[in-house]
Each structure stands twice: as structure tokens, then as C-alpha cells.
Amino acid sequence: MAFDANDSLLLCEIEQFLYHEARLADDHQYEAWESLWTEDGVYWIPANGEGGDPEQVMSIVYDNRSRIALRIKQLLTGKRLSQTPRSGLRRIVSNVEMLGRENQDLRVTANAFVFESTLRGDLVWASRNEYRLRRVGGELRMAYKKVTLVNNDKALYSMSFLI
Amino acid sequence: MNAADAIPNWDSLIRPHEVRGSMYTDPALFELELQKIWYRTWVYVGHVSEVPQPNDFVMKSIGPQAVIMTRDKDGEIHLLLNRCSHRGNQVCLKDSGNAGSFTCPYHGWTFTNNGKLRGYPFPTGYEGVDNSQLGLGRVTRMSIYQGFVFGSFAAEGPTLEEHLGGARETLDRLVRNSPENEIEITAGFLKHQVRSNWKFLVENETDGYHPQFVHASIFAVAKSGIGDLYSSKSTAVSRDLGGGHSENDLRPEFRRLDKPLGWFGTSAERLPDYTAKMNAAHGEGRAREIMIDGTPHVMIFPNLFVAEIQIFVIQPLSVSETVQHVTAIQFKGAPDINRRLRQQTMGSVGPAGLLLADDGEMYERTQRGVQALKPDYLYLGRGKHREREDEQGFVVGDATDEVPTRGMWRHYRSQMEAD
Numbered sequence: 001m002a003f004d005a006n007d008s009l010l011l012c013e014i015e016q017f018l019y020h021e022a023r024l025a026d027d028h029q030y031e032a033w034e035s036l037w038t039e040d041g042v043y044w045i046p047a048n049g050e051g052g053d054p055e056q057v058m059s060i061v062y063d064n065r066s067r068i069a070l071r072i073k074q075l076l077t078g079k080r081l082s083q084t085p086r087s088g089l090r091r092i093v094s095n096v097e098m099l100g101r102e103n104q105d106l107r108v109t110a111n112a113f114v115f116e117s118t119l120r121g122d123l124v125w126a127s128r129n130e131y132r133l134r135r136v137g138g139e140l141r142m143a144y145k146k147v148t149l150v151n152n153d154k155a156l157y158s159m160s161f162l163i
Numbered sequence: 164m165n166a167a168d169a170i171p172n173w174d175s176l177i178r179p180h181e182v183r184g185s186m187y188t189d190p191a192l193f194e195l196e197l198q199k200i201w202y203r204t205w206v207y208v209g210h211v212s213e214v215p216q217p218n219d220f221v222m223k224s225i226g227p228q229a230v231i232m233t234r235d236k237d238g239e240i241h242l243l244l245n246r247c248s249h250r251g252n253q254v255c256l257k258d259s260g261n262a263g264s265f266t267c268p269y270h271g272w273t274f275t276n277n278g279k280l281r282g283y284p285f286p287t288g289y290e291g292v293d294n295s296q297l298g299l300g301r302v303t304r305m306s307i308y309q310g311f312v313f314g315s316f317a318a319e320g321p322t323l324e325e326h327l328g329g330a331r332e333t334l335d336r337l338v339r340n341s342p343e344n345e346i347e348i349t350a351g352f353l354k355h356q357v358r359s360n361w362k363f364l365v366e367n368e369t370d371g372y373h374p375q376f377v378h379a380s381i382f383a384v385a386k387s388g389i390g391d392l393y394s395s396k397s398t399a400v401s402r403d404l405g406g407g408h409s410e411n412d413l414r415p416e417f418r419r420l421d422k423p424l425g426w427f428g429t430s431a432e433r434l435p436d437y438t439a440k441m442n443a444a445h446g447e448g449r450a451r452e453i454m455i456d457g458t459p460h461v462m463i464f465p466n467l468f469v470a471e472i473q474i475f476v477i478q479p480l481s482v483s484e485t486v487q488h489v490t491a492i493q494f495k496g497a498p499d500i501n502r503r504l505r506q507q508t509m510g511s512v513g514p515a516g517l518l519l520a521d522d523g524e525m526y527e528r529t530q531r532g533v534q535a536l537k538p539d540y541l542y543l544g545r546g547k548h549r550e551r552e553d554e555q556g557f558v559v560g561d562a563t564d565e566v567p568t569r570g571m572w573r574h575y576r577s578q579m580e581a582d
Contacts, residue, residue, distance in 0.1 A: 052351070073384040079380035158514050158524065
């Protein structure tokens with residue numbers, strides 16, 4: 001897409017948003033992370049490739065806004081055993097691209113590379129992420145996040161952290 | 164212990180209510196299990212609805228071996244092994260598809276989807292060769308019950324129906340919840356790996372003692388009634404169905420609640436289309452009974468777990484690595500309940516499941532735990548003193564008792580000790 005100075009400023013804001021979202025997830029700041037979502041947010045981690053219609057086939061995660069809230073509430077109990085102790089996490093979000101606008105949302109894609117340390121051992125998760133970001137009250141919010149893991153066609157170990 | 168030249172001391176390894184920690188960690192035992200259990204007994208492979216059309220195929224497994232389940236052009240199901248009869252290359256790399264034949268990429272040998280060798284390039288090099296002896300390997304026996312396809316590598320032995328024994332009725336009970344008396348497996352699988360021995364998974368599937376603890380975090384926030392089904396006050400029973408199969412029979416609680424679809428946390432009013440179809444299929448009275456009883460929670464040894472709304476297929480990869488393949492059960496001709504079955508399944512199971520990630524954590528910690536050598540045994544004696552026989556002669560215990568685990572080990576030992 002053609003770029004002008006305004007787009008450069010916007011891209012900078014988008015990148016800052018994605019880095020912020022990544023840091024909150026890495027640091028298990030569950031409530032702050034949840035507050036980044038719009039009221040109609042959809043959090044999707046397909047299985048078996050790009051994922052067919054998530055309304056028809058199994059996904060690793062396909063959360064509407066209320067299930068995102070439930071997932072966060074469960075983590076906040078401190079008794080979610082797969083996150084007690086919490087995964088050690090650091091992630092790199094890169095290759096951020098603005099793909100365009102869809103209604104009021106910005107369509108953005110990025111690559112992510114997550115290092116996770118657990119009781120089982122250490123592992124790396126790699127994904128292409130797609131976001132739809134929306135300005136709500138002057139701030140960017142996340143209306144959609146799709147995390148397409150490179151290896152989602154294979155058997156995966158538990159991943160109960162926020163990716 | 165070396166499986167090749169030593170006979171395990173079973174009296175020391177498996178006792179009526181305790182088993183040695185090494186039962187989960189000994190690689191030689193795992194090799195013996197492949198011979199005595201996985202490559203002998205009936206193992207669940209797939210469901211007929213996964214290959215609905217002629218020439219459909221889907222990649223499945225029996226233990227570490229890949230199995231291609233095909234439906235040939237005449238509609239017959241075949242369980243083929245993914246190994247070219249020429250020099251052993253894999254003939255199929257896709258998870259599923261539609262193909263009348265499989266061509267090995269190495270030298271171009273081609274097999275029809277019923278396993279027969281169709282031909283090879285440059286045939287003059289094989290003058291006088293009997294192609295009928297050069298088909299794909301296949302699982303020795305295949306049998307289907309209620310659409311569930313099982314395979315056995317033993318040429319002789321019990322029939323599938325004999326193997327299912329007391330568990331057979333639970334599959335009837337399952338499909339009865341579909342207005343067309345058929346379930347379908349059409350939503351694709353999640354594949355969840357755990358660094359744990361497969362038997363910890365089998366034991367956990369009908370362990371009614373753990374839910375209140377392992378799943379406390381989700382029961383608390385989801386206001387789920389599931390936890391109460393497994394309380395010390397629950398009227399549900401644990402049942403040893405024989406043959407290593409077992410169930411948590413929750414019907415006593417559901418009947419006490421007396422609410423159609425209460426077993427699924429919903430109501431007839433919220434699923435009117437499904438309810439109408441059930442009433443039409445069974446008549447209102449019978450439909451009401453079925454919709455109160457719900458679907459079973461049954462572990463069919465060694466690898467099929469029907470967990471009310473989903474199936475898990477347990478695949479051991481090694482002594483300490485296991486994959487659970489899981490998907491939502493779908494009732495044929497019931498789109499409104501099917502959507503809910505998928506949504507509830509996706510939320511609860513798989514690598515990020517609100518339930519199963521925590522079970523997985525327990526499997527893995529237990530696997531590490533049993534690396535410690537003392538105490539010698541795991542204690543599986545819960546409810547031993549209150550075991551009783553039900554009207555059909557099955558051993559039952561309270562909801563949280565370890566009747567299913569003891570039954571599994573009794574059968575396991577008989578399989579492992581058999582010649």
C-alpha cells in the first residue's frame with residue numbers, strides 16, 4: 001500500500017500497541033491485557049493450518065468476548081494448575097504490516113516468536129498474527145486477534161498462557 | 164527388566180490396589196505393551212463419518228504406527244499401513260483427502276485405496292512377479308460398532324463385540340442421543356501432546372476423585388455444576404465394565420435433577436429444534452428419559468474415551484510421550500445442539516483447554532514424580548471397602564472411588580501375562 005507521513009505515524013502507534021500487548025501477556029498482567037479488547041473481541045488460535053470456518057471445525061482457541069473474560073477469570077484464581085507456576089515468557093513481535101482498513105478497523109499483521117519456559121522444559125512458539133484494531137475513545141483496542149502457529153497441524157504441548 | 168529375555172514379576176509390579184512406579188517409566192515395558200496390547204487387542208481407529216464419500220481417506224494411528232483409513236469406490240472401509248511394499252517409503256503424507264489410489268514418490272508404485280498393488284513403472288523388470296502378494300500392509304482385522312471403526316493386529320481372538328463387552332451398551336447409549344441414532348465425527352481434531360505415560364491418561368479419564376481439585380479454578384468461575392457430580396455426596400457411581408473399560412455413571416445425579424438436557428448444562432427450551440426431533444424420533448416420554456440420562460462418560464480400553472460431548476483418542480508415542488486427539492461429538496441431523504457441542508468442546512479441551520491443559524499438567528508432573536523411587540507403589544485403594552456389585556454384576560463404587568483404575572490394571576495384567 002502507498003504510504004504517507006500520516007501512515008508512518010499510525011504505524012508507529014500500532015507497533016507501540018502490539019509491543020504493549022505483548023509485554024502484558026509476557027508479564028501475566030491479565031486484567032490489563034483483557035482491557036485491550038473491544039466489547040466484541042474475538043481471540044482465535046486455529047488448528048490444522050489456517051483454520052477452516054471456526055464455527056464449524058475445532059480451533060485451539062476460539063473465544064468470544066465472554067469466553068476471553070472467563071479465561072482471564074480462571075487465570076486470576078491463581079489455581080489454574082497449568083499456569084501455577086506461571087510460564088516464563090518473552091516474545092518478539094516483528095514484521096508489522098498495515099494491510100488496510102475494514103469498516104472502522106485497521107487490519108494489521110505481524111510475526112511473533114515466543115520463548116516459553118515451563119516445568120516440562122523450554123520451547124519456542126512461532127506464529128503469524130492478524131489483528132483488527134479499532135480506535136475507542138481515542139485509544140487503540142483489539143477487536144480481533146488470530147494466532148496462526150507454524151506447527152498447528154501437529155500435536156502441541158499445553159499452551160495455557162496468553163499468546 | 165529386558166522385555167526380550169525376562170518375564171516381568173507381575174506379582175511385584177501390579178497388586179489389587181497398588182502398582183509400581185516403574186509401570187509408567189520402563190521403556191522395555193512399553194515395548195512389551197505394544198506387542199501385548201496395542202498390536203493385539205481391538206484399538207479404536209476412526210469413525211465411518213470421517214470418510215463419508217467413496218475414495219475418502221483420513222490418516223489415523225494405532226500406537227506409534229500410522230494407519231490410513233480409506234473408503235474404497237464400493238463403500239468398503241479399509242485400514243492400510245502407510246508403507247510402500249517395495250522399499251518402505253510412506254505412500255501418503257496428507258492428513259485427509261479423496262483419492263482412488265496412492266502413488267509412492269520413491270519409485271512410482273501405485274496402490275488402489277483397498278490396498279492392492281495396481282502397478283509400477285517399467286514393468287518389464289518384474290516379469291513373473293505376483294502383484295497380488297505386493298499390496299499395502301493392512302491392520303489384520305477391522306470391525307465396526309455404531310460407526311466406530313476398530314482394528315486389531317491379531318489374526319484371531321475375541322470379536323469386537325466380545326471385546327467391548329460391558330462397554331458396548333455405553334456406545335448404544337451415546338448414539339441414542341442423536342435423533343437419527345447416529346453420531347458423526349466431522350469437526351476435525353485437536354492434537355494435544357503430553358510428556359507422560361499413556362496409562363496416566365487412561366486412569367484419569369474415569370477418575371472421579373480429581374475434578375474437584377484439578378478443575379477447581381474453572382468450576383469456580385464458570386459456575387459449573389460438574390464439580391458437584393464428583394463430590395463425596397454425589398449419587399453417581401464409578402463402574403468397572405470389565406475388559407479394562409470403565410465409566411463414571413452420572414445418571415443417578417441427572418435423574419435426581421430430572422431435567423432434560425440438564426446433563427449438558429442447558430434445557431429443552433434452549434434447544435427446541437433438537438428437542439422436537441428427539442420427540443419425533445422416540446416419542447415424548449422416551450425422548451425425555453434419554454435427554455435426562457444424557458451421554459456416557461466411558462473409557463474404552465485402551466484408547467477411546469467418550470467424555471459426554473467429545474471423544475478423546477489416546478495415542479502412545481513412547482513410554483513418556485502421549486498424544487490425545489480430541490473432537491466434539493456431533494449428532495446427525497441436529498445442528499442446534501451440534502453448535503453447542505463444538506463450542507463447549509473447544510473451550511474445555513486441547514492444548515489451551517480450560518479443563519485439559521490442567522489435566523495435562525497433572526499427567527506430566529506425575530510422570531516426573533514417579534521418577535522418585537520411593538514409596539515403591541502408587542496407592543489405588545480408594546473405596547476398596549465399599550465396592551459392591553450392581554444389578555448387572557458389574558463392580559461399582561462411589562463417584563470418587565478408584566474402582567475404574569483397579570479394573571483397568573486387572574485387565575492390563577491379564578493382557579500382559581497372556582502368551
